[in-house]
Amino acid sequence: MTMNAAPSGRPTSPLGRRGSTYVLLGLAIAVLSASALMFPTADTASPNRPLTVSLTFDDGRANQMVAQQLLKKHAMTGTFYINSSSIEVPGGHMTRGDLDVLEASGNEVGGHSANHLSLSSLSTDEAERQVCTDRNTLLSWGHAATSFAYPFSDLNATVQSIAARCGYDTARTVGGLRSPRGCTDCPATEPTPPADIYATRTAADVDETWTLEELENTVTKAEATNGGWLTFVFHDVCDGCEQRSIRASVLDQFLTWLQARSALHTTVKTVREAVGGSMKPPAAPPPPPPPGGPGVNTVRNPSLETVSPVDADLPRCFESAGYGDNSVTFSRVNDAHSGKFGERLTMNSWTEGDAKLLPLMDLGECSNQVTSGRRYEVSAWYKSDVEVSLRLFTRNAVGQWTFWTYSPPFSPASGWTRASWISPATPADALAVSFGLAIDRVGTLTTDDYGFAEVPRLTSPAVR
Numbered sequence: 081m082t083m084n085a086a087p088s089g090r091p092t093s094p095l096g097r098r099g100s101t102y103v104l105l106g107l108a109i110a111v112l113s114a115s116a117l118m119f120p121t122a123d124t125a126s127p128n129r130p131l132t133v134s135l136t137f138d139d140g141r142a143n144q145m146v147a148q149q150l151l152k153k154h155a156m157t158g159t160f161y162i163n164s165s166s167i168e169v170p171g172g173h174m175t176r177g178d179l180d181v182l183e184a185s186g187n188e189v190g191g192h193s194a195n196h197l198s199l200s201s202l203s204t205d206e207a208e209r210q211v212c213t214d215r216n217t218l219l220s221w222g223h224a225a226t227s228f229a230y231p232f233s234d235l236n237a238t239v240q241s242i243a244a245r246c247g248y249d250t251a252r253t254v255g256g257l258r259s260p261r262g263c264t265d266c267p268a269t270e271p272t273p274p275a276d277i278y279a280t281r282t283a284a285d286v287d288e289t290w291t292l293e294e295l296e297n298t299v300t301k302a303e304a305t306n307g308g309w310l311t312f313v314f315h316d317v318c319d320g321c322e323q324r325s326i327r328a329s330v331l332d333q334f335l336t337w338l339q340a341r342s343a344l345h346t347t348v349k350t351v352r353e354a355v356g357g358s359m360k361p362p363a364a365p366p367p368p369p370p371p372g373g374p375g376v377n378t379v380r381n382p383s384l385e386t387v388s389p390v391d392a393d394l395p396r397c398f399e400s401a402g403y404g405d406n407s408v409t410f411s412r413v414n415d416a417h418s419g420k421f422g423e424r425l426t427m428n429s430w431t432e433g434d435a436k437l438l439p440l441m442d443l444g445e446c447s448n449q450v451t452s453g454r455r456y457e458v459s460a461w462y463k464s465d466v467e468v469s470l471r472l473f474t475r476n477a478v479g480q481w482t483f484w485t486y487s488p489p490f491s492p493a494s495g496w497t498r499a500s501w502i503s504p505a506t507p508a509d510a511l512a513v514s515f516g517l518a519i520d521r522v523g524t525l526t527t528d529d530y531g532f533a534e535v536p537r538l539t540s541p542a543v544r
Contacts, residue, residue: 129307130345131269132354133299133338134159136252136282136313138192138229140166140174143318145181146328152185154335159351161192161229161252164217165479176221183223188350190227191215191248194479195442198232199239201389205366206445207239210479212246212365213443217478219362226359227351228252240278246365249277249357254313256281258301260294268301269308273355280355282311287324295334303346309354368444368512371451374536378448379439382530383419387412395423397439397446401516404433408519417461417496417528425525427466436471436516437527441481447512448532450474452505458487458515459500459531465492466523470501474510481514490517496528502535 135151135158137144144160151158160182166173179189193199194214199207211228218225226249230239233254243251258268262284274280283298295312302310316325338348372378384395393410394400400410407428416422423437440446450456458470470487487501499517506513515532519525 129305130347131299131303131307132272132309133302133346133348134309134311134351134354135348136161136229136311136351137317138313138315139163139196140192141316142172142174142178143316143321144314145174145178146317147314147331148182148185148187150328150332150335151187153332154339156335156339156348157186157188157350157353159188159190159227161190161227162214162218163192163194163196163231164214164221165194165481166196167480169480169482179221179223186350188227188352189218189223189225190229190351191218191225192229193231195481196231197440197442198234198390199230199242200234200236202442203445204238204242206442208242208246209365209368209443211242211248212363213479215246215248216362216365224352224359226250226357229254235279240276243278246363247360249360250274250280250351250355251278252280252282252311252313252351254282255284257283257310259283259298261285261287261290268305269310272309274309277355280309280311280351282313284313285324286312286314286326288326289323290326290330292330292333292337295330296337299338299341299346303341303344311351365443368449371449371454372532372534374534377531377533379530379532380446383416384412384421384423384528384530385419387421394437395421398423398437399440400435401438401441402433402435402518405431406433406435408435410435410437413526415463415526419528422526422528425519425527427519427522427524430520430522434471434518434520436518438473438514438516439530439532441473441475441514443475443479444512447475447514449512450506450510451534452508452510454537455505455535456503456513457500457531457533457535458503458513459498460517460527461496461498461529462490462517462525462527463493463496464490464519464523464525465494466519466521466525467491468499468517468519468525470499470515471518472503472513472515474507475512475514476509477511484510484513486518500531 137160140162191214193210215225228248229252258266380397386396388394388396409426411424413424467489469489472484474484490499
């Protein structure tokens, strides 16, 4: 639209000074009226359009027990979305005792999938194993899991139907509602009941950049609408940790402010309380593929030719892994033992720890299923300017992956060389194995053609 230019010279007004005063008074009243709509009072946040706020916490981080204490302090409850396979894992995860404390305090324990993988990138069977196994584990631990949150907010119609089939009443995304760090022109609230119960919307992820004022404004703007449901998503609760975190002091101040909003008919509820639903029985997930027979390579995409649907620098059915204080780059390269592609790991700096490419630690689509007590040959072709070694991990029935064992070192090699090692007998609780060549110092490692096969068992000669 083209605006007309203002005429030159001093504008004149037929109203005179008194008329100008009336105009200014009218503008002041308009501004005050707008402010009343933007920042509700007891009149604008009326009982006819109350706002429900849900406070949700993802990933089962141990420091979220600080949030549990703060919620209890302010007579509030929240919904905690749990990856069951991470429970009891050292390094910052909740314990089963923590989950019991959450529910005993009135909080809700919901599901977040077993291994926190991008569900839409998986086969339908694997995605169903991830969602159903996670819920069934939580149910077996005594938690009424009726609410689900998609890892990475990753979903499609198939994944939504899986959430329903596994017995959840609701499934939450991230984003879609108005927030200062996300969409500024989206709706301020989700209606109740939600338009799509298996894709409920939230404000953007709360991270360390959010201020107390922004948290409060997100609520007041929601109060100024026709009411509804506003969900916040939190991860770590700590000072000076990862970006997706909130300081405990800021959360405490926000809860103090939010508690006072009850006078304006704004209430805090768990997701289950906000939308209702019914407890459904456990649903059996599809079984994983059986272990391979002796000598059968069970690695999926062993030559690394197919690219990952979620990371262009990785092959499908593989993931980057590592730990410690170091800097590493993973690259899909046209340098292969067979086919066209290999994977290069460049350790740029190193103080401690390692890095490796592993078959995806899942529940059966990409990981190698095993029979307990059997031995397996693990192998990969490599080129490296430093020593490397094979590292092996096992998975139990809950879906929990833990470090198992490692091979002797393999020498640096300028040309393609096969690293091969026969493992000890697999532990009694092991259902699957993932493995990879690890680099644990500054240098470069290129890998290709992975192998994992059961070693034929020796048979005793027949007694005559």
